[in-house]
Amino acid sequence: MELPVFYAPEIREDAVSYTMNEDTSKYCIQVLRHEKGDTVLLADGRGNKYTTVITDDNRKKCVVQVSGREQMPAPSPALRIAIAFTKNASRIEWFLEKATEIGIQTIIPLVSARTEKEKIKAERLQNILVSAMLQSKQFYLPILEELQSFDKLVATNRDAQRFIAHCLPEQKIALEDVMEAGKDTIILIGPEGDFTSDEIKTALAAGFQPVSLGDTRLRTETAGMVAAVIMNIKS
Template structure:
């Protein structure tokens, strides 16, 4: 049976004991009904995996004894996605959850000319990413960057591979046929209504390669999930 994983962002690699916060303690002891002597895993979100034993099953301040620590190798290459957030918050939250479960290094909220939602509730979205990391038994928390303008992203990108998925009727190869394995990658996913022709032209002039994600027109969050899936499948 797999051990449950709990998030411990403030734990240090040399800690011998760790006290869960009240919310996590309540979930571990009262909801999951763990007790003294049970083993659990802790993740700091930065690749450290702690195997621990419950020493004090207090439902408000559960104390753990750290048994041993492992460093999980970082996934390489780094896969990043810059995606315009939708006006419907639940749709982009769904995307974040699935992207974290599938595997993504960085998510950049992209503010393009047609983006409908520029402000984000960072704390709520961070909690969704944490939950997805724990659910999928991973030990690296995806990086959720602050919103960036289209110009910022395309001008500052230094990835080995840079793609832009758009819907204009021009010749494009599919992402799976264009992407090369083993190289850091960034893909841009536009808003409802797509990128403007001017934005596409700007990205292409800076070395971004136009790609297709399939034969159908996808919603923003669906396009994002397809992109993350295809990037992971290529590695």
């Protein structure tokens, strides 16, 4: 039987015990019906896997004793997706959840000329990332960066393979054919109206390679998902 994993962002690496917050305690004790003596795992989101035993099954302040800590291997290479957030919040939330499960390490909300949404609910999105991390039994929480402008983004990340997916008819190579394994990678995914021709020219001039994600026209969050799958396979 697989052990359940709970999020413990404040736990110290040398901790001998830990008290879960009220929400986590309620889920552990009241929903999953764990009790004193049960073994559960904790994840701090920084790669540490803690094996613990419940010593107090209080549904508001569940206390566990730490019996072991293991530093899990860091994901490599670094996979980053910069994506324009959609006006429909549920669609981008779905993308964040699935990208986390697949193993994308960094997600960058991208502000381009046609971006529909330039404000994000960081706390809600962070909770989605945490839930997806735990569900997929991972121990590194993806980084959700602050909103970044298109111009700033194309001028940085020079230490990685850099790709831009767009819908214009210019010649493009399939991402799976051009991405090299073992290298840090970033891809730009545009808004529903796509990147402007000027933005595409700017990215290409900065060294980004134009890529295709398939033969069909994809919604923003679908394009992000396809890119996440290809990047994970190729990495």
